Amino acid sequence: MSQQVNATSVTRNVGWSVLSKTSTFGLKFVTVPIxxxxxxxxxxxxxxxxxxxVQFLAMIGGAGLASALILEPKEDEETIHSVFWANLALACLMAAGLYIWAEPLADWFGAADAAYLLHLMCLLIPLQLAGDVAYALVARRMQFxxxxxxxxxxxSVAAIAAVIMALAGFGIWALVTQLFVSGVIRLAGLFFVSRYLPRLRFRPRAVARLARYSLGLMGSEIANFITFQSPMVVISRFLGLADAGAYSAANRFSSIPNQVVLSAVMGVLFPAFSAMMHDRERRSQALMLSTQxxxxxxAPMMFGLWALAEPSMLLLFGPQWAAAWPVLGLLALSKGLLTPCSTFIPYLKGSGHGGALFWWAVGRAVVTTGAVAYGAYNGSLVEAMVALCIVNALVLVGYSWVVFRADGTxxxxxxxxxxxxxxxxxxxxxxxxxxxxxxLALHVHTVLQVGFGIVLGGVIxxxxxxxTERPLLRKLLELVRRPKPQTAASLP
Incomplete structure (x- = not known):
């Protein structure tokens, strides 16, 4: 890596990443309800x-090669180009397979009417994987x-395009357009920032060497993906597309805080923990600080959304979605219970505990899928979300035990x-x-309920x-005031 990794540089890069996500928060806050x-x-x-x-197949197609590239001691051009072409070849194979098997797959998921979407959205797989190498270079250099x-x-452009198309009456194609517009602009941006241009070079030995690490990492990534996406599949199969839509809308809205913070933090922490792999004291300090x-x-965003779920659902989504407010509240609660676990995946990946990450991810995927399926099969969408909350409370304790044991804390x-x-x-x-x-519920308008709840919650x-957190606040203030290092040292 070209930049020294320490608490100050990690904090600075996290700040930039959070800023980029926060800047789109207001827009998404408006566009999802619209x-x-x-x-x-x-x-x-x-x-x-x-x-x-599509996302599941894209993950398999990438095979974790780009993540392995982040851990390389130096940037070797032939290795970088080899990973790009390997990723692109796998992506095209996955896209072709999805196009051919779109109808039976859609039918198996209980969404036979969505087969035509799979035929089109299979193009997202090469679109996503084509940028993996460029992002790996950005992460290596800490150029967030x-x-x-x-x-x-x-x-921003994708969200605006989706709203315009929805207002124009294009229906479902507004959501599809949002995905493609975001993917194209994101790909162009990654190539521009990384200054990477693919060349016709391919070294099979380089890919095979990285694959030994990446295949193990891919197993944990697949298990984590199943954990996060299995509720959607289970709900669609057992309860139908209407309940899947209610879950999707509530999940998209309740995931906005995660997109603002977690996607920024995790992208920075993986290369940071990788650089600290052999320095236990510094790694432990970074783990605790980033987790806190x-x-x-x-946590206040997620638990606050749980508290305001009923008036928020009516105000933002309209009467047709009002009955789904318990789903929004329970999803926010389930995500809130896992906020202390937000840094655990990049920590285990970056600190060389891939085995622990894999087995924990597999166990978590099995338990989460089974609990949600049990709730959906024997009850309703609400019962499925209650089951998810119970599982996540247990995950909080178990995951913390796994990580702190691996860290020696x-x-x-x-x-x-x-x-x-x-x-x-x-x-x-x-x-x-x-x-x-x-x-307030019986005497105050919905808008005032939400506004008063936000102000009251913020003050409390x-x-x-x-x-309760004065030592942490002092530490953060010291990091903000600490001058930026003037020299950069390469890390082994």
Whole structure:
């Protein structure tokens, strides 16, 4: 890597990444409800199921080669070009297979009407994988500040295009257009930032060497993907496209805070932890600091959304979605329970604990899929979401044990500080929810309920954080004030 990796550089790059995601937060906050008002639950469900299949195959097609490239000691041109062409070849094979088997796949997922979407959206696989090498180079060089602008442009233009098409009456094609516009602009931005141009060079030995690492990593990635996407597939198969659409809309909205914070943090932390692989003390400090900070930022958003789910669903999504507010609330709660785990995947990947990551990811995928399937098969969408919350509460404890054991940190010494901001956010949300239900729900307009809840929650959370997290706040203030290093040293 061309830049020294330390707490200051990690904090700075996380800041740039979070800024790029935050800049699109307001736009997504508006566009997701607008699209939900203009489109039907069935349309949301069809695109969500098709996208889940596409993303799964894209992950297999990439085979983790780009992630292995990040860990290389130096940038070797032949290796980089070899990975690009290997990725592109696998992507084209996956796209062709999806096009041929689109109808039986759609029927198996309980979404036979979505087969035509799979025929078109298979093109997203090479579109996504063509940028993997360029992103790996950006991550190696810790150039997230340069990548931030293109990320903002791609998300913003795609969201605006989707809303315009939905308003013009194009229906489901608005969502499809959003995916393709975002993918094309994102790909162009990655090539521009990384200054990478593919050349006709291919060295099979280089790909085979990286594959030994990447195949093990790919197994954990697939298991994690199944964990996150299996609820959509299960709901579509057992409960139908309408419930899948309700889940998709609520999940997209409740995932906005994760997209703002987690996608930025995880992209930076993987190469950072990789650079600290052989420095346990510095790695442990980075793990604890990053875990506390992400929990401090994410937990109030997720638990606050749980507290305001009912008025928010009615206000933002409209009457046709109002009955789905428990789904939004339970999804926010399930995500809130996992906020302390936000840094665990990049930590295990970057610190050389791929085996622990793989077996934990497989177990988590099996339990999550089984619990949601049990809830959906024996009840309704709400019961499936309750099952997801129970599983995630257990995952929080188990995942923390796995990571702190791998780090050599006593469980309670690491666990309590990492969940303390989450407990503070939960207390804040309970107070807000109680106040709304008992004093405002019957007498105050929905808009005022949401506004009052946000203000009340912000005041309560800020006061509690000042009481419980003063050491963390002082540490963050020191990092912000610390001058930027003037020299850069390559890391082995």
């Amino acid at each position: 699209l939900a008002r203009l489109l039907t639950p069935e349309e949301f469900g069809a695109v969500a199921v098709a996208l889940a299949v 500040s340069k990548d931030a602008l293109w990320s903002m442009i791609s998300e 900070v992400t929990t401090l930022l994410l 006593p469980f309670l010494v690491g666990f309590y500080p990492s969940i303390r901001p989450m407990l503070t956010a939960a207390l804040m949300a309970i107070v807000v929810r109680y106040t709304l239900d008992n004093y 959370y800020a006061a509690l954080v000042l009481l």
